[in-house]
Amino acid sequence: xxxxxxxxxxxxxxxxxxxxxxxxxxxxxxxxxxxxxxxxxxxxxxxxxxxxxxxxxxxxxxxxxxxxxxxxxxxxxxxxxxxxxxxxxxxxxxxxxxxxxxxxxxxxxxxxxxxxxxxxxxxxxxxxxxxxxxxxxxxxxxxxxxxxxxxxxxxxxxxxxxxxxxxxxxxxxxxxxxxxxxxxxxxxxxxxxxxxxxxxxxxxxxxxxxxxxxxxxxxxxxxxxxxxxxxxxxxxxxxxxxxxxxxxxxxxxxxxxxxxxxxxxxxxxxxxxxxxxxxxxxxxxxxxxxxxxxxxxxxxxxxxxxxxxxxxxxxxxxxxxxxxxxxxxxxxxxxxxxxxxxxxxxxxxxxxxxxxxxxxxxxxxxxxxxxxxx
Amino acid sequence: xxxxxxxxxxxxxxxxxxxxxxxxxxxxxxxxxxxxxxxxxxxxxxxxxxxxxxxxxxxxxxxxxxxxxxxxxxxxxxxxxxxxxxxxxxxxxxxxxxxxxxxxxxxxxxxxxxxxxxxxxxxxxxxxxxxxxxxxxxxxxxxxxxxxxxxxxxxxxxxxxxxxxxxxxxxxxxxxxxxxxxxxxxxxxxxxxxxxxxxxxxxxxxxxxxxxxxxxxxxxxxxxxxxxxxxxxxxxxxxxxxxxxxxxxxxxxxxxxxxxxxxxxxxxxxxxxxxxxxxxxxxxxxxxxxxxxxxxxxxxxxxxxxxxxxxxxxxxxxxxxxxxxxxxxxxxxxxxxxxxxxxxxxxxxxxxxxxxxxxxxxxxxxxxxxxxxx
Numbered sequence: 028x029x030x031x032x033x034x035x036x037x038x039x040x041x042x043x044x045x046x047x048x049x050x051x052x053x054x055x056x057x058x059x060x061x062x063x064x065x066x067x068x069x070x071x072x073x074x075x076x077x078x079x080x081x082x083x084x085x086x087x088x089x090x091x092x093x094x095x096x097x098x099x100x101x102x103x104x105x106x107x108x109x110x111x112x113x114x115x116x117x118x119x120x121x122x123x124x125x126x127x128x129x130x131x132x133x134x135x136x137x138x139x140x141x142x143x144x145x146x147x148x149x150x151x152x153x154x155x156x157x158x159x160x161x162x163x164x165x166x167x168x169x170x171x172x173x174x175x176x177x178x179x180x181x182x183x184x185x186x187x188x189x190x191x192x193x194x195x196x197x198x199x200x201x202x203x204x205x206x207x208x209x210x211x212x213x214x215x216x217x218x219x220x221x222x223x224x225x226x227x228x229x230x231x232x233x234x235x236x237x238x239x240x241x242x243x244x245x246x247x248x249x250x251x252x253x254x255x256x257x258x259x260x261x262x263x264x265x266x267x268x269x270x271x272x273x274x275x276x277x278x279x280x281x282x283x284x285x286x287x288x289x290x291x292x293x294x295x296x297x298x299x300x301x302x303x304x305x306x307x308x309x310x311x312x313x314x315x316x317x318x319x320x321x322x323x324x325x326x327x328x329x330x331x332x333x334x335x336x337x338x339x340x341x342x343x344x345x346x347x348x349x350x351x352x353x354x355x356x357x358x359x360x361x362x363x364x365x366x367x368x369x370x371x372x373x374x375x376x377x378x379x380x381x382x383x384x385x386x387x388x389x390x391x392x393x394x395x396x397x398x399x400x401x
Numbered sequence: 402x403x404x405x406x407x408x409x410x411x412x413x414x415x416x417x418x419x420x421x422x423x424x425x426x427x428x429x430x431x432x433x434x435x436x437x438x439x440x441x442x443x444x445x446x447x448x449x450x451x452x453x454x455x456x457x458x459x460x461x462x463x464x465x466x467x468x469x470x471x472x473x474x475x476x477x478x479x480x481x482x483x484x485x486x487x488x489x490x491x492x493x494x495x496x497x498x499x500x501x502x503x504x505x506x507x508x509x510x511x512x513x514x515x516x517x518x519x520x521x522x523x524x525x526x527x528x529x530x531x532x533x534x535x536x537x538x539x540x541x542x543x544x545x546x547x548x549x550x551x552x553x554x555x556x557x558x559x560x561x562x563x564x565x566x567x568x569x570x571x572x573x574x575x576x577x578x579x580x581x582x583x584x585x586x587x588x589x590x591x592x593x594x595x596x597x598x599x600x601x602x603x604x605x606x607x608x609x610x611x612x613x614x615x616x617x618x619x620x621x622x623x624x625x626x627x628x629x630x631x632x633x634x635x636x637x638x639x640x641x642x643x644x645x646x647x648x649x650x651x652x653x654x655x656x657x658x659x660x661x662x663x664x665x666x667x668x669x670x671x672x673x674x675x676x677x678x679x680x681x682x683x684x685x686x687x688x689x690x691x692x693x694x695x696x697x698x699x700x701x702x703x704x705x706x707x708x709x710x711x712x713x714x715x716x717x718x719x720x721x722x723x724x725x726x727x728x729x730x731x732x733x734x735x736x737x738x739x740x741x742x743x744x745x746x747x748x749x750x751x752x753x754x755x756x757x758x759x760x761x762x763x764x765x766x767x768x769x770x771x772x773x774x775x
Contacts, residue, residue: 057715058434058511060432071618072616072618089615089703089704090614090615090616090703091703092613092614092743092745093614093615093616093617093618097618105703107701107703110723111704111705111723112723136513136514136515137432137513138513138514139510139511139512139513139514139531140510140512140513140514140517140531141510141531141532141533143514157513157514157515158515159515208590208593208594211589212586212589212590215585215586215589216582216586219582219621219622219623220582220623224619224620225603225619225620225621229599239466240464240466240467241463241464241467242446242464242467243467244445244446244467244471245598245599246598246599247593247599248593249593249594327481329463329464329465329479329480329481330463330485331485341431349484349485349486369466371466
């Protein structure tokens with residue numbers, strides 16, 4: 028495991044050295060979450076991380092005790108040492124790493140403009156960078172192609188997800204799941220029992236009166252689930268930090284013609300898009316294909332076709348029509364494929380699975396499906 | 402309810418008019434959450450909201466169907482209309498509101514620097530503001546003093562929380578809660594059954610081997626709960642958007658002298674701080690008092706003493722030593738009081754309740770306590 032984090036930091040440092048960046052700052056805090064801290068150090072909670080272009084790194088965690096247990100890094104200095112003030116801590120970390128004056132120091136590209144101004148004022152000795160297409164972007168691209176360890180975590184997350192899907196189908200057919208809450212709590216319980224850190228996002232369970240919402244609100248209630256019509260269950264688990272993300276649709280009782288047509292359209296879109304999740308194919312290609320299929324039926328999908336997942340539930344690559352045409356699928360990417368259609372009168376239908384791009388083509392890791400309930 | 406949202410927008414618009422701001426943009430999206438959208442419109446999900454200084458407002462929601470059901474606002478335009486591109490949508494909303502050229506238009510103060518540059522480039526006809534102490538700051542200050550409706554929601558959240566605390570104590574004493582997961586799922590289930598939107602954050606349940614973490618990781622597991630020593634349970638519920646936040650400590654079996662001393666210190670700090678949650682008293686005063694008590698015992702608390710709560714689980718006011726001395730408690734504020742001490746060898750102890758500031762003094766809304774289990 029040590030080598031894993033060192034390699035990631037070394038790859039980053041090499042890019043920095045080649046682009047004349049002497050140090051980069053990562054920050055994982057409330058309101059400005061970043062998976063980079065965990066990616067480069069294994070520390071799973073709030074912290075500031077500074078890495079220089081020799082791959083030396085210092086971690087400044089909010090909780091020193093947790094960091095001592097989890098972080099794979101030589102130097103840890105507690106945030107309390109700097110009055111729990113981010114800029115003060117960053118200044119101290121840069122000093123610890125002996126970053127020379129006049130260096131180019133890059134702060135997160137999501138740094139708010141007023142905070143950026145404070146950095147510039149606080150560090151006249153450095154050239155403070157805050158750019159979208161630079162080191163932080165490299166870090167995002169680094170994470171979008173998973174290494175072997177990450178793929179093993181994703182496979183484990185998928186395996187647990189698939190077991191939960193089967194359990195839910197069985198329990199529903201036995202009449203043991205009666206409400207949206209029953210379904211959500213079963214997922215919560217099963218994933219923890221299987222050794223997960225938790226669900227990868229707040230489970231969405233929506234009976235027919237609420238399934239028209241892309242993300243129903245509230246995320247689950249004590250309403251009957253599934254009831255006659257179209258119900259949606261969107262959930263995922265987090266295994267060692269890595270997310271799965273699936274959506275099942277339950278079709279219960281006799282459906283209207285329009286409901287049947289909606290299901291057929293979603294399945295058609297799914298099938299047409301799947302074989303386009305292929306190394307070298309532009310990321311936007313399956314999204315354009317699905318848009319076309321829906322447009323022919325005079326329907327429109329109100330969200331993207333898919334997204335990468337990993338330490339974040341939504342991360343690069345982005346499978347949508349507006350993605351730049353030169354961005355393509357690469358071996359080692361993991362992305363959702365999730366066509367969906369929604370209508371307050373008909374209800375919603377979404378089918379979502381997680382696809383690993385391999386040299387041999389798309390590998391569907393999860394087993395979501397549209398489940399018919401008599 | 403209509404008047405409520407109109408009044409909030411009118412108060413905001415009055416401030417804007419007085420400070421020469423013609424329009425303000427709020428954005429509630431993944432990675433840049435803002436409770437302002439819900440506060441000013443009741444819409445509970447992703448959206449862009451623009452309000453001008455005549456209190457006219459337009460909402461651009463990700464999910465049009467949810468907005469039609471929930472939002473209290475005259476004009477709703479779906480995000481899909483603008484290719485789901487934020488700057489494009491903002492431009493259209495400003496046009497819809499007929500914001501004149503050369504106006505001062507304020508975007509969120511948390512807008513990343515590179516995005517701020519894109520706004521400036523996209524809207525040469527406007528003076529784009531992105532400032533910390535301006536309209537968005539006014540909005541934060543507006544929300545830190547709760548109106549009657551908000552106080553009624555907070556009371557309801559507290560009442561449900563208190564019932565759950567009692568249930569947990571009873572179930573633990575009956576031996577029905579055996580693991581961290583049992584406690585967390587009970588909370589999840591009970592709060593939904595009581596009509597909550599959910600928990601107000603991910604429940605933290607930590608047995609003695611993990612209670613040293615300010616926020617234990619993972620947030621709960623299948624470990625025994627509570628076990629001999631000090632266990633922590635930190636949770637809250639969300640009622641109509643409004644959060645409660647409490648922490649119980651369970652002291653089980655015979656404790657060491659050091660564990661007893663730690664509990665006594667936390668209780669002493671709590672008692673000393675409570676009567677300082679008083680209209681007109683500087684927000685930092687109770688925090689300084691607690692720091693002093695802990696310092697005398699050669700201990701240090703690694704987090705703030707308290708925080709406001711409402712539509713966000715952590716919001717202004719901030720009860721900590723570094724808060725500016727001129728900021729004081731005001732009637733209608735709701736803030737946590739949560740002294741805590743943590744040590745890997747001893748375990749953690751935190752006592753947290755939610756305090757409403759009234760003209761008659763601090764009103765303790767919740768009933769957390771340190772619970773002894775034989």
